[in-house]
Amino acid sequence: MADFDHDILIAGAGLAGLIAAAALGRAGFGVALVDPDMSAPDAASDRADWRSTAFLQPSRGVLERAGLWDGIASEAAALGTMRIVDLDIQTGEVRASRDFVASDISDQPFGWNFPNWLLRRVFAEVVGAMANVTLLRGRRVEGVLTRDNAALVRLSDGTRATARLLIGADGRNSAVRQALGIGVHTKRFGQKALAFAVTHPKPHENISTEIHRTGGPFTLVPLPDQGGQHRSAVVWMERGPEAQRLGGLSDADFDDAMTARSGGIYGRLNVISPRGIWPIITQCAERLTARRSALIAEAAHVLPPIGAQGLNQSIADIAALLSHLDGPGADPGAPAVLAGYARDRRSEVHMRAVGISALNMASMADGPMATAARAAGLTLLHDVPPVRRGLMRMGLGVSQTRGTTSAER
Ligand SMILES: Cc1cc2nc3c(=O)[nH]c(=O)nc-3n(C[C@H](O)[C@H](O)[C@H](O)COP(=O)(O)OP(=O)(O)OC[C@H]3O[C@@H](n4cnc5c(N)ncnc54)[C@H](O)[C@@H]3O)c2cc1C
Known part of the structure; x- marks a missing residue:
């Protein structure tokens, strides 16, 4: 008899846990998903x-291989251009605007x-329809004990x-993460993000627009038109008390x-959804793995919502883990798999956390x-073509030297 119940147990069925379950299930592993x-x-x-998620190019292939893309493809709003706008603090008028x-x-x-949603x-x-994925609903992971050959998990029931x-x-x-004794480094910005959807009279033309003034970026990301109305998802970052007041x-x-905060670029914005409010932090786990265990997604890294x-990055975690698995017969928690995963992801996660935190602080400046x-x-980064192209590739997670993406590895 096997001395384990499942090949892989995933704690958390948020978007990252669901994508991991689909990808690992498709790869032939017996998966349990607990939430x-x-x-x-x-x-x-x-x-x-x-909130909305802009899946960048490298993520699409992972979703396709996991069998998740077909069910969402018809609802996609393509992002052909990223526009960055800097508004004058005093007048609210556009001071600089550049298209990537x-x-x-x-x-x-x-x-x-x-x-x-x-x-x-x-x-x-x-x-839920995958034969080799078992859903353990209505319970949480409360305790973890790891041995050389398996992780033992205690559930809330x-x-x-x-x-x-x-x-x-x-x-x-x-x-x-806490049960494994892995600490975190957390940076707080005293900032919150409001996330909601709007309609607007002018079309977005598949342009994602990030508008900077003070307090953090105000970002309009295209959604498909509906009922003849142009729609966008908005993330509006402000210092905490101001975000609470606006909410x-x-x-x-x-x-x-x-x-007013949008500079009127699409005409009058009309909110059409509840306003979610999210504290903004950068957080990185001190380690990505422990014996028989791996952390992915926000359990491993939380970034301010800038540059999608x-x-x-969570999908890049899943792709990296998959790239070290030799197939369903292989041991998914073997030390070599975990070491490879940590090696692939550690420095990239750190680099993104530092870069996005710096961009966020520049955006808060007043x-x-x-x-x-x-x-x-902004002018410098945009107007020098090699710098501009390098920046765009980096934002997508495409390595210029290797020609590969972090989600393809
Ligand atoms: C305003 C905003 C906008 C964003 N926009 C983008 C974007 O455009 N592009 C992008 O790539 N990212 C974006 N992000 C980030 C993205 O939304 C998150 O990375 C993602 O939703 C987090 O997913 P997750 O599955 O890691 O965590 P969560 O969504 O927090 O899921 C964790 C799950 O674990 C479960 N859970 C908790 N405790 C236990 C336990 N003890 N046992 C079992 N289960 C447990 C919870 O019930 C939950 O379902 C944005 C974030 C914010 C705040």
Whole structure:
């Protein structure tokens, strides 16, 4: 008799856990997925997650191989251009604007954007129908003990399960990470993000627009038109008290405030969803692995929502782990697999965390010197073609020297 119940046990069925379950299930492993809350509230629900995810080019291949792309493809809003706009702090008028165009480096768009509530619903359906994925709903991982040959997991309903590999995909406060005794380095910005959807009179033309003034970026990411109306997902980052104040405004006052903050580029914005509010931190786990265990996604790294890096980096985690697995007969928690995974991901995660934190701090700046430097920096990064192209490739996770992507490895 085998001395484990599952090849792989994944704690957390957020988007990252669902993608990992689909990808590892497709690769032939017996997977158990544990989460206390596997509900997938749709657009009509107050609990719907109105954040959106722009899957960058390298992530698409991973989703296709995991059998997740077909179910969402018809809802995609392609991102052909990333526009960065710097507004004058005093007047609110556009001071500098630069377009980063995907066709400059590729015959594909930068990525494809989807509302998170839709992703969660479709991915949960696909994973729920997979014969080799067992859903352990309504319970959480409460304790972990690792041995050389398996991880032993204690669940909140008093049962136990064993697996050759335990994956912690249980979010930024990961119980798995804590049970393994892995610490975190956390940087707080005193900032929160409001995430919601809007309609607007002018079309977005598949341009994702990041508008800088103070407090952090205001980003409009295209959603497909619906009922003849142009729609975008918005992430609005501000210092904490200001974000709380904005979150409490009436819809009409909120529309006024965000239209002003957007510089009026799409005309009057009209909020059409609940406003979610998220604290902004950068956080990295001190280690990505322990005996028979790996951390992925927000259990391993949390980034400010700039440049669509968060979940795309999580998908790169999953791709890296897969690249070290030799097939269903192989031991998914073997020391060589875990060492390879940690080696591939450690420095990239760290580099992204440092880079995105720096961009966020530049975006929060509100002194005249700092904002002038920000506008000059934007011009420099855009107007020198090799720098511009290098930056775009780096944002996508494409290595110039190796010609590979972090999600393809
Ligand atoms: C405003 C905003 C906008 C963003 N935009 C983008 C974007 O455009 N592109 C992008 O790539 N990323 C983006 N991100 C990041 C992205 O949303 C997150 O990376 C992603 O949603 C987090 O997924 P996750 O599965 O790691 O964690 P979570 O969504 O937090 O899921 C963790 C799951 O674990 C479960 N859980 C908790 N404890 C336990 C336990 N003890 N046992 C078992 N299960 C447990 C929870 O119930 C939950 O379902 C954005 C983030 C924010 C805040």
